[in-house]
Amino acid sequence: MSISFHILHVEDEPQLAEQVAMYLQTPGLFRDAEVKVTGLNNIDAAKAALEATFFDLIILDLRLAGEDDGATFLKFIKSKRFVPVIFYTGLTGKINEETLVRVVPKEAGGLEKLSTIVQEIMLEGMPQFQDTLRKFVEETVKNYMWDFVNQYGEQMKTELFQQDARVLKKLVLRRLAAELREPNAAERFLPQPTVAFTALADVDPVVQPIEFYIIPPIFTYLAAGDVLTGEISGEDGTWVVLHPTCDMVPRANGRCKAEYVTVAKARPLTSFPEYKDWESSKTIKGKVKALQQLICNNKQDGQAERYWFLPGTLDIPHSIIDFQWIKTESPDVLMTLKKIASLDSPFAENLLASYSRYKGRIGHPRINVDYVMASLQPATAETQVAAGTETNKGTE
CATH class of the missing domain: 3.40.50.2300 (Response regulator)
Incomplete structure (x- = not known):
C-alpha cells in the first residue's frame, strides 16, 4: 500500500x-x-x-x-x-x-x-500515525454526535445542555478513551509487526517494559500505581502506591479523603538471590528458570504472592515490589517525593488486586500428603483376598 x-x-x-x-x-x-x-x-x-x-x-x-x-x-x-x-x-x-x-x-x-x-x-511512521489518530478523533466525535446524541432530541438536550454544558464534552472524552482502550485499537492505528516479531505475536502476545507505564505521569495528585522515588521515614528508595485512587483525588477544599496512604518498597531485582544465582551460573537451567519465575510473579519458594515484578525502563530499574515491605504515610509527605511514572491500566489494577489477595489470604494446616499418596497405591494381594472374603460373607 x-x-x-x-x-x-x-x-x-x-x-x-x-x-x-x-x-x-x-x-x-x-x-x-x-x-x-x-x-x-x-x-x-x-x-x-x-x-x-x-x-x-x-x-x-x-x-x-x-x-x-x-x-x-x-x-x-x-x-x-x-x-x-x-x-x-x-x-x-x-x-x-x-x-x-x-x-x-x-x-x-x-x-x-x-x-x-x-x-x-x-x-x-510517527507523522502518519498522528494523521491517523487525528482522523480517528474526528470520526469518533462525528459518529457519536450524529448517531447517538442527535437521536435523543429534546431528552438529550434537556439532560446535557441545560443541566451542565460540560457533561456532553465529558461523554465525548470518555467515548474516545474507551475506544482507545478497546483491545483491538492497536490494529486500527499501527502497521503489522515486522517479520522478526510476527511469529512471537501470533503465539503469545507480549508487551515491552515501557508499556507498563504512563511516562511522564499525567495526574498531579497521588494515584494507585504511582512510582515514587525519595525518602520515607529516613529510608530512601523506590516506592509504589497501593492505595485506591478514589481516596486521593483532591476535593473542593483541595484536600483528599485519605489521611494516610499505603506504599510498598520496590527492591532492586539485583538484590534477590535468584538474580545473584543466575548471574554466577547463567547456563544452568534451574537458575534461569528461578529468575524467570520471579520475573513472572511466581517465585519458587512458596512466597509467590508476596512479590510483584516492576519492569525496568528509562529511569526505573528492574525491581520487585515486596508486599511485606509496607509503609503508611500522609499524602502531604508522599507528594514531596518525585513521581517518575504511573502504572497504566490494567497493570495498576492487577497490582492492587495482587496486594489485596496477598493481604486477604487465609491459611490452613497442610494435609497429610503421605497418607493420601499411600491411599492411592494399588491394594496388595493379601488385602484383595481379605476384601473378597468379607464380600463373600456378606452375600451368603
Whole structure:
C-alpha cells in the first residue's frame, strides 16, 4: 500500500532547493511512497504554511538570509506541533542533533545521506500515525454526535445542555478513551509487526517494559500505581502506591479523603538471590528458570504472592515490589517525593488486586500428603483376598 509523504523544505538558495525537491521526488526512491516537497525560502512563509498544512517532515537550513533563522523556526515548530526535523546545512557545528532533530551536512553525498534519514523517518511512521489518530478523533466525535446524541432530541438536550454544558464534552472524552482502550485499537492505528516479531505475536502476545507505564505521569495528585522515588521515614528508595485512587483525588477544599496512604518498597531485582544465582551460573537451567519465575510473579519458594515484578525502563530499574515491605504515610509527605511514572491500566489494577489477595489470604494446616499418596497405591494381594472374603460373607 502506497503512502503519501509531504515534506516542507525551507531553503533560500533556489538552485539547491530545486535539487533537493527533484531528488526526493524521484519515482521509486522510497519504493511506493508518493513524496511531495513544498519549497519555501523564508521563515515567515514557513510559519504560515505550518499553521495551515499538515507536513510529515520539515527540512531546513540553519542560516537563511544571513541569519540563524533555522534555529528560531525550530523553536516555533516545537511550540506548535510535533513533526520530525532535519537540518540540511553547511553549518553543522552550530546546531546540536537531538533524538528527533537530525543534522545532515551539505557536502558530497549529502543528498544520499538526506534520503537515508527520510527513509528512516518514513519507517518510524510517527507523522502518519498522528494523521491517523487525528482522523480517528474526528470520526469518533462525528459518529457519536450524529448517531447517538442527535437521536435523543429534546431528552438529550434537556439532560446535557441545560443541566451542565460540560457533561456532553465529558461523554465525548470518555467515548474516545474507551475506544482507545478497546483491545483491538492497536490494529486500527499501527502497521503489522515486522517479520522478526510476527511469529512471537501470533503465539503469545507480549508487551515491552515501557508499556507498563504512563511516562511522564499525567495526574498531579497521588494515584494507585504511582512510582515514587525519595525518602520515607529516613529510608530512601523506590516506592509504589497501593492505595485506591478514589481516596486521593483532591476535593473542593483541595484536600483528599485519605489521611494516610499505603506504599510498598520496590527492591532492586539485583538484590534477590535468584538474580545473584543466575548471574554466577547463567547456563544452568534451574537458575534461569528461578529468575524467570520471579520475573513472572511466581517465585519458587512458596512466597509467590508476596512479590510483584516492576519492569525496568528509562529511569526505573528492574525491581520487585515486596508486599511485606509496607509503609503508611500522609499524602502531604508522599507528594514531596518525585513521581517518575504511573502504572497504566490494567497493570495498576492487577497490582492492587495482587496486594489485596496477598493481604486477604487465609491459611490452613497442610494435609497429610503421605497418607493420601499411600491411599492411592494399588491394594496388595493379601488385602484383595481379605476384601473378597468379607464380600463373600456378606452375600451368603
